[in-house]
Amino acid sequence: MCGIAGIVYKDKKLHDIGNDMTNMLHQLQHRGPDSAGYSIYGGTGLEENEYILKIQVKENEKLLKKVKDTINFLTPIKNDAILPSVGDSFIYKCKISLNDFSELKPLITKVDLIDDVIVINGSHDFEMIKDVGSVLEIADRYDVRTVKGTHAIGHTRFSTESGVDRYHAHPFQTYIVRDISVVHNGQITNYWKIRDPLERKGHVFETFNDTECLVHYIADKLDTGYSLEEALEQSVEDMDGPFSYIIGTPNGIGIAKDKLGLRPGVMAETDDIFAIASEEVSLREVVDTHHVEQISPGEVMVYEM
Amino acid sequence: MEIDAELLSPREINSQVKAAACEYDKIIIKNPNAKHYLIAGVTEDVEIELDGSVGYFAGSMCDKPKIKINGNAGWFVGDNITDGEIIVEGSGGDGAGQGIYGGTVIVKESVGSRTGEIMKNGTIIIGGNSGFMTGIFMMGGRIIILGDVGDDVAESIIRGVIYVKGEIKSLGYNAKLEELTFEDTLELEETLTKYGMDVDDYSEFKKIVPESTRPFYGH
Numbered sequence: 001m002c003g004i005a006g007i008v009y010k011d012k013k014l015h016d017i018g019n020d021m022t023n024m025l026h027q028l029q030h031r032g033p034d035s036a037g038y039s040i041y042g043g044t045g046l047e048e049n050e051y052i053l054k055i056q057v058k059e060n061e062k063l064l065k066k067v068k069d070t071i072n073f074l075t076p077i078k079n080d081a082i083l084p085s086v087g088d089s090f091i092y093k094c095k096i097s098l099n100d101f102s103e104l105k106p107l108i109t110k111v112d113l114i115d116d117v118i119v120i121n122g123s124h125d126f127e128m129i130k131d132v133g134s135v136l137e138i139a140d141r142y143d144v145r146t147v148k149g150t151h152a153i154g155h156t157r158f159s160t161e162s163g164v165d166r167y168h169a170h171p172f173q174t175y176i177v178r179d180i181s182v183v184h185n186g187q188i189t190n191y192w193k194i195r196d197p198l199e200r201k202g203h204v205f206e207t208f209n210d211t212e213c214l215v216h217y218i219a220d221k222l223d224t225g226y227s228l229e230e231a232l233e234q235s236v237e238d239m240d241g242p243f244s245y246i247i248g249t250p251n252g253i254g255i256a257k258d259k260l261g262l263r264p265g266v267m268a269e270t271d272d273i274f275a276i277a278s279e280e281v282s283l284r285e286v287v288d289t290h291h292v293e294q295i296s297p298g299e300v301m302v303y304e305m
Numbered sequence: 306m307e308i309d310a311e312l313l314s315p316r317e318i319n320s321q322v323k324a325a326a327c328e329y330d331k332i333i334i335k336n337p338n339a340k341h342y343l344i345a346g347v348t349e350d351v352e353i354e355l356d357g358s359v360g361y362f363a364g365s366m367c368d369k370p371k372i373k374i375n376g377n378a379g380w381f382v383g384d385n386i387t388d389g390e391i392i393v394e395g396s397g398g399d400g401a402g403q404g405i406y407g408g409t410v411i412v413k414e415s416v417g418s419r420t421g422e423i424m425k426n427g428t429i430i431i432g433g434n435s436g437f438m439t440g441i442f443m444m445g446g447r448i449i450i451l452g453d454v455g456d457d458v459a460e461s462i463i464r465g466v467i468y469v470k471g472e473i474k475s476l477g478y479n480a481k482l483e484e485l486t487f488e489d490t491l492e493l494e495e496t497l498t499k500y501g502m503d504v505d506d507y508s509e510f511k512k513i514v515p516e517s518t519r520p521f522y523g524h
Contacts, residue, residue, distance in 0.1 A: 030341075261399060261418040261437055264380060280358055280377055281339035290358060290395050292377045294417040296455070297437045 002170075002185040003028025003156035004265075005277040006246045006253040007286055008303045014043050018147030021154045022139040023285040028278055029135050031185075032156035035169035036138050037130025039181040039248045042150030044127055046095070050078070051104060051124050055092045056085075056166060058116035066114055067092060074107050083142060085131065085166075091120065105175035105204070118167050125179040125250040130155075130169040150305065153248040155183035162209045171248070172212045174219035176203060179250050182215040185278060186243030186263045194238065211245070218247055232256040232300040244295070246276060252304035261297030268292050274303035310343075311336040319345055326351040326370070339379065344372055361398070364391045367408075380417070383410035386427070392500070399436070402429035405446065411500055418455070421448045424465065432502060438477065440467045440513070449493065451504065459513045461520065467513040468493060470504060476513065479520040485512045 005024040009015045021038050029036075044052060053071070057064050064082075071077055071094065080094035098104060101124075108119045121128035127147060131138045135156060139145055155170035162168050171181040188194065188210035195205060195213050203216045214235070221231035228247060232254050242262030246255045255276050257265050267276045268287040277283050280292050295301060306329040310318045318334065319342070325332050326349035334355045337343055341360035344353055350369040358376030365384040374382075377395035387406045392413070399417035402410035405427040415433030419441050426446040434452035440459040453471035460477025468489070476482070490507035497503050 264398065266398070279339065279360060280379060281341075281360055284339055284358070290376050292358070292396055294396065294398055294415065294436070297418050 001031050001158045002183075003031035003278045003282070004154070004183045004185050004244065004246050004255075005282050006151070006153040006183075006248070006255065006275065008151040008252055008274045008305065010272055010274065010303075010305065012042075012150055012305050014148040014150065016145070017043070017149040017152045018139075019145040020286050021152045022135060022144055024275075024277060024282040025135040025154045025156055027282040027285055028156045031278060032158035033134065034159045034164045035130065035132045035157045035166070036135045036155060037128065037157075037169045037171050037183070038144060038147075038152055038154045039126045039128050039171045039173075039183075040144075040147050040149040040152040041126040041179070041248060041250060043148040044123070044125060046124055047097070049097050049099065051096055051098060051122055052127065053092075053094050053096060053108070053111075053119060054083075054121040054128065055094075055111060056089050056118040056120055057092050058089045060116070063114070063116060064092060067111060067117055068094075070111055070114065071096060071107070074110065075103075085141065086133065089116075101178045108175065109204075120166060121173060122175070123173065123179055126181065126248065128171060128173065128181065130171065131166050132164060132169065151248070151253055153181065153183050153246045153253055160187065162207060168207065168209055170211060172209070172215045174203075174215045176216065176219040177222050179248075180215060180219050180222065181248045182211060182218065182245055183248075184211040184214055184243060184245035186245070186258065187241045188213055188239050188243060189241035190239065193240075210241075214239075214243075214245055215247075222249075228252070228254045228304065229300060229302045232302065236298050236300065244278070249304075252302065254300065254302035254304075255295060256300045257295050257297060259298040265295035266292050267295055267301055269303075276301065306331065307333045307335060309335045310338065310340065315340050315342045315345075318343060319347075322353065323347060323349075326353075337374075337376070339377075341379065344370070358395065364389075364410075367391075377414075378412065382412070383408070383429075386410070396433070397431075401431070401435075402427070402448075405429070411502075413502075415452060420450075421446070421467075424448075428496065430497070430500065430502065434471065440465070440480075441477065443467070449496065449510075451497075451502065459515070462513075462515045463518060463520070464515060468510045469513065470510050473511060473513070479516045480513050481516045483512045483514045485510055 078095040083091040173181040244257040244263040244265040331352040339358040345365045360379040368387040380398040381400040396414040397412040397416035407427045411430045413432040418436035420439040437455040443465040448467045457477035459480035
């Protein structure tokens with residue numbers, strides 16, 4: 001069991017969406033106590049060629065210097081900060097420029113080669129925040145309630161496979177298409193059948209987590225001309241197992257639910273907001289309506305701005 | 306008698322409801338806020354009104370109370386009740402009336418999948434549409450759907466009957482359509498009128514029953 005949530009403000013303006021998503025996820029805390037995470041879109045304020053990196057670094061001054069040197073060798077760090085975290089590591093956040101998005105993954109791979117260093121996230125149009133612990137702890141730790149944006153997805157994790165650590169917390173992202181991320185409740189039981197052809201096409205998998213498989217699958221579809229709705233519909237046909245998952249893109253969000261409807265999903269919509277979540281209790285934090293729609297087995301819903 | 310659920314846990318709410326049910330005829334619960342497991346296991350003949358939506362397993366395992374939910378219900382509303390009545394004024398999630406042994410579960414708007422799964426007796430009424438595998442493994446009782454019903458309705462049904470006024474997407478294994486009788490229309494009219502859900506033409510209902518009562522072990 002995990003909790004998933006998504007929200008879009010239809011006016012495309014910046015709202016206190018970090019606060020909204022924190023409230024939504026807090027109501028889904030009972031669905032997943034292990035970790036929680038957010039992808040908050042539209043509020044990064046970066047120039048077209050700028051990216052934010054978030055890197056987990058073990059407490060070690062020399063190690064941080066090595067990380068900085070590695071990045072600076074490839075592209076100058078424009079500004080940076082250290083975010084305090086839990087355990088024996090911290091999050092190093094920095095802003096860089098690249099000539100092209102295709103340079104991002106090779107840079108991340110180089111940084112990842114340093115021992116005791118893991119790149120958590122590299123993005124342009126969204127800020128990914130994820131960690132172990134409760135929603136409220138993470139929200140306080142990273143000051144999430146102050147983060148503004150146009151839309152967001154979020155997750156509370158009850159791990160059923162793979163490790164409980166910051167890296168395996170959701171969301172997961174891909175570097176095939178810019179700024180695509182996913183949160184997922186369920187299991188993809190034909191994991192290898194999905195992963196194998198994607199790897200043959202050049203997708204690099206970092207984990208054995210089925211959620212990573214989902215985001216690669218969707219990115220591959222988007223990269224070959226599918227709309228988000230078409231990609232989600234095709235995933236319902238191709239994926240086996242119980243699942244409901246939400247994709248975030250720079251333009252909006254979309255949810256897909258397995259054909260047997262074994263994982264929950266509800267939607268509520270007003271003139272201002274489109275919101276989806278595992279349970280109504282989460283929607284009620286952001287939508288003042290009693291009209292809640294059940295997402296049917298095999299159904300896909302998308303809202304793009 | 307009024308209970309404000311705003312700051313209470315489901316366990317605290319249920320404890321207070323059970324204590325109040327022994328003393329009062331009617332209990333109003335304010336701010337249920339879609340919390341799970343509300344009004345589980347109440348066995349008193351009491352009227353309970355919830356002023357808002359409820360989460361999963363609302364009214365589960367109840368016997369006798371009349372529960373009115375002025376909002377929506379999450380998954381498995383009325384799960385395993387043995388008697389009494391649950392009315393949801395809004396929509397419901399998956400598994401509405403799952404496994405009921407008796408009593409009546411009514412959802413005025415649409416519900417999710419697997420409505421009335423493994424129900425043994427009692428009545429479930431859905432004012433809107435009902436999803437995939439409605440009545441799966443049904444072992445008795447009746448389901449009345451005023452809207453449309455999804456794929457594989459009455460999948461592996463053993464006993465019981467399902468009435469559908471709208472479209473039937475497909476029948477499940479061991480389900481068959483049977484001609485609606487005059488007695489059926491009278492029964493439907495009596496049942497639906499009781500809850501203010503009467504329709505213009507009762508002859509529009511389709512009736513779904515089991516093909517065989519021993520579908521798995523030979524006929």
